[in-house]
Amino acid sequence: MFEFCTDPSTLDTFRWxxxxxxxxxxxxxxxxxxxxxxxxAVTAPVSLAFGFGAAAASRARMLPVxxxxxLYTAMVRGVPDIVFFLFFILVLDQAIEYLRxxxxxxxxxxxxxxxxxxxxCPEARTPSSNAPQWVHEVxxxxxxxxxxxIVFGAFCGNVLYGAMRAVPHAQLETAEAYGMSxxxxxxxxxxxxxxxYALPGLGNIWxxxxxxxxxxxxxxxxxxxxxxxxxxxxxxxxxxxxxxxWRFWYFLGLxxxxxxxxxxxxxxxxxxxxxxxxxxxxxxGEALRKATA
Amino acid sequence: MICAQxxxxxxxxxxxxxxxxxxxxxxxxxxxxxxxxxxxxxxVYFGILALGFGxxxxxxxxxxxxxxxxxxxxxxxWFIFIFRGxxxxxxxxxxxxxxxxxxxxGFEFTLLGVDIAAETRWFARAWLGALxxxxxxxxxxxxxxxxxxxxxVPKGDLEAADAFGLSGWKKFRRITFPTTMRLAWPAxxxxxxxxxxxxxxxxxxxxxxxQQRGDALYYANYFADRTFNPFVPYPIxxxxxxxxxxxxxxxxxxxxxxxxxxxxxxxRQRLRIRPQVIR
Numbered sequence: 001m002f003e004f005c006t007d008p009s010t011l012d013t014f015r016w017x018x019x020x021x022x023x024x025x026x027x028x029x030x031x032x033x034x035x036x037x038x039x040x041a042v043t044a045p046v047s048l049a050f051g052f053g054a055a056a057a058s059r060a061r062m063l064p065v066x067x068x069x070x071l072y073t074a075m076v077r078g079v080p081d082i083v084f085f086l087f088f089i090l091v092l093d094q095a096i097e098y099l100r101x102x103x104x105x106x107x108x109x110x111x112x113x114x115x116x117x118x119x120x121c122p123e124a125r126t127p128s129s130n131a132p133q134w135v136h137e138v139x140x141x142x143x144x145x146x147x148x149x150i151v152f153g154a155f156c157g158n159v160l161y162g163a164m165r166a167v168p169h170a171q172l173e174t175a176e177a178y179g180m181s182x183x184x185x186x187x188x189x190x191x192x193x194x195x196x197y198a199l200p201g202l203g204n205i206w207x208x209x210x211x212x213x214x215x216x217x218x219x220x221x222x223x224x225x226x227x228x229x230x231x232x233x234x235x236x237x238x239x240x241x242x243x244x245x246w247r248f249w250y251f252l253g254l255x256x257x258x259x260x261x262x263x264x265x266x267x268x269x270x271x272x273x274x275x276x277x278x279x280x281x282x283x284x285g286e287a288l289r290k291a292t293a
Numbered sequence: 294m295i296c297a298q299x300x301x302x303x304x305x306x307x308x309x310x311x312x313x314x315x316x317x318x319x320x321x322x323x324x325x326x327x328x329x330x331x332x333x334x335x336x337v338y339f340g341i342l343a344l345g346f347g348x349x350x351x352x353x354x355x356x357x358x359x360x361x362x363x364x365x366x367x368x369x370x371w372f373i374f375i376f377r378g379x380x381x382x383x384x385x386x387x388x389x390x391x392x393x394x395x396x397x398x399g400f401e402f403t404l405l406g407v408d409i410a411a412e413t414r415w416f417a418r419a420w421l422g423a424l425x426x427x428x429x430x431x432x433x434x435x436x437x438x439x440x441x442x443x444x445x446v447p448k449g450d451l452e453a454a455d456a457f458g459l460s461g462w463k464k465f466r467r468i469t470f471p472t473t474m475r476l477a478w479p480a481x482x483x484x485x486x487x488x489x490x491x492x493x494x495x496x497x498x499x500x501x502x503x504q505q506r507g508d509a510l511y512y513a514n515y516f517a518d519r520t521f522n523p524f525v526p527y528p529i530x531x532x533x534x535x536x537x538x539x540x541x542x543x544x545x546x547x548x549x550x551x552x553x554x555x556x557x558x559x560x561r562q563r564l565r566i567r568p569q570v571i572r
Contacts (some may be wrong), residue, residue: 079531079538080490082497086514087527094523118521211380218497225386232390248390255379255387262378 008241020241029227033257036213036224039145043209046149048202051156056186058161073157081151082215088147089219093126100124137222144219152209159201164190166197196276196285203269210261214254228254296323307331309506315515322525325516329529332509333537335496338420339508340489343427347435347488350428352470354436359443369436376433381426381491385498388426392416419500427495431488438484442477443469475552482545486538493534509533 004011005019020026057069101112101124108121122128127135167190175189217225232247277284299321302312306328316324357369376384395416415421446469454460454468496502496511507515513526520526 079534080493080510082490082493083510083513083527083530083534086510086517087523090517090523211382214380214382217382225383229386245390245394248387248394251383251387251390254383255375258379258383259375 016241020243023241025227025231029224029231032222032224032227035141035216035221038141039148039213039216040209042145043148043152044206046145047152047156047209050149050153051158051160054153054157055160055164058157059164069157069161073154073161075154081212082218084151085147085215085219088150089143092143092146094118096126097124100126140219141221144216144221147219148209148212152205152212155205155208156202159198159205160194162201163194163198167193193280196273196280196282199269199273199276203265203273206269207262207265210258210265214258224254224257295321296327299323299327303328304331305334307334307506307508307512309504313504315505315512317519320516320520325512325526326529328512329509329516329526330533332507332512333533335419335506335508336489336492336537339424339427339492339495340485342424343431343492344485344488346428347431350432351435351439354432355439355443355473356465358436358440373433373436373440376430377437381430382494382498384426384430385423385494385500388422389417389499392422417500418503419495423495423500427488427491430491431484434484434487435481438477438480439473441480442473445476446472471552478545478549478552482542482549485541485545489537489541490534493530 004015005023008016008019011019054069054072057065058073060066060069097118097120098112101108101120104123105121110119112118112120127139171189171193172185175185180188214223214225216223228250229247232245232250234245235242273284274288278288279285300323303316303324304327305311306315308331315328354369354372357365358373360366360369416425450468450472451464454464459467493508493510496507497514502511505515509530513530516526517523
């Protein structure tokens with residue numbers, strides 16, 4: 001990075017650190033923070049969509065659909081979600097390979113499950129064994145995102161279902177009295193009004209999602225935790241930047257990062273609550289009306 | 294018959310009693326159920342102890358946070374913010390690294406000799422180190438719940454207490470605290486469930502499973518890696534946790550009934566269980 005970095009052992013503390021913290025490995029560490037944000041950016045809308053689907057399904061008049069929606073939201077309660085993370089990532093991986101196996105090589109002579117092995121034909125390997133490294137990484141990340149979306153979708157479904165029931169019933173009856181169909185009532189009256197009721201719950205889920213991102217490490221992704229452990233481990237003098245075990249300080253850095261993320265989210269959520277309360281038939285909405293009048 | 298053998302060999306494996314080697318090949322369903330069940334001992338151990346100690350500390354924290362004295366309020370607020378605002382996973386990692394560094398930082402207990410030298414090493418072991426982290430973490434979450442309840446104590450109750458000449462410790466002991474518990478109990482039940490779920494993280498975060506003595510998820514993961522079949526061990530863990538959750542709900546409902554026993558039936562708060570997620 002800097003010119004004086006050629007021989008770090010001769011540098012004073014400040015310059016040593018300015019070289020150390022800008023070397024190549026640290027660039028990868030800083031990039032891995034983008035992984036956290038990417039996960040948040042993709043998971044949040046996808047799980048919201050899953051949750052919306054689940055909540056809408058739970059309200060369906062066809063019983064099997066309603067059961068399906070309720071089963072999905074009830075599924076994740078009562079069981080630690082780390083179990084789901086570890087479970088789904090394997091299941092998804094095997095399901096994809098199994099499906100591709102059935103499509104690509106229908107006349108494969110051997111069993112897929114042989115004792116402790118899960119063997120599919122070479123064409124069904126996902127991603128294929130000669131694919132470049134980045135394909136493997138992207139595939140792993142996509143699986144992880146999907147797993148997160150399934151789990152957090154169930155939580156969102158729970159909150160949205162409650163929010164839909166919190167919309168004053170008179171509003172829906174009025175809409176029906178105007179001759180709106182069920183779908184119209186849902187899309188034009190229920191959905192626009194439910195968000196303010198859903199926001200506290202969704203806000204909580206968002207904070208929980210932030211705090212769940214380090215679990216990516218357990219799913220085998222090279223995320224911030226991976227790099228913190230990697231870089232923090234002690235280096236002997238054969239390395240360019242020898243140092244003792246600094247993992248504690250790296251984790252302290254991560255802790256501060258997550259605290260900041262939480263604080264910023266809290267502030268943003270408070271603003272959003274204020275914004276969504278505008279014109280709503282709630283106490284907060286009433287307060288806003290009075291303030292402007 | 295084979296099940297009885299599995300029970301004998303692995304029933305207390307998580308405590309280091311029984312067969313030394315974990316099942317290697319030809320893993321039976323019995324072995325999975327028994328070994329994962331023996332791992333649940335750790336989950337229950339962490340959960341109960343952390344909850345028990347955490348309860349006491351949380352009451353103190355909540356009172357400190359509600360205190361008008363700045364010197365008491367600020368530390369409590371910061372403690373709660375730090376432990377609630379950061380992932381438990383990271384807290385585990387950090388605590389482990391800190392505990393590993395402990396003896397090296399230069400604590401010299403030469404006065405008492407070997408005894409103490411051994412004790413500092415225990416911090417890096419899951420049974421003590423992870424317990425401390427879980428204790429601090431649940432204290433922070435519980436304190437926030439109790440703080441909310443403390444502020445929701447009806448004004449009339451406190452005025453009535455003043456009118457009766459109660460003050461200080463007596464007022465807190467007889468009026469404020471019981472009402473706080475009543476108000477906080479449903480949320481506290483969720484926190485308890487939540488904490489038991491969090492215990493599944495212990496052996497996945499830095500704390501090594503000494504001699505493969507791990508918790509339920511540790512063994513489930515072991516089986517999933519061995520058999521490459523997630524459809525058996527993970528549902529077993531899930532079932533164990535559902536049973537544990539139902540047990541917690543039942544236990545807390547009993548206490549809830551006792552807390553509200555003076556109220557007429559209709560006014561009693563029903564426990565609404567909304568288990569939360571990861572922390």
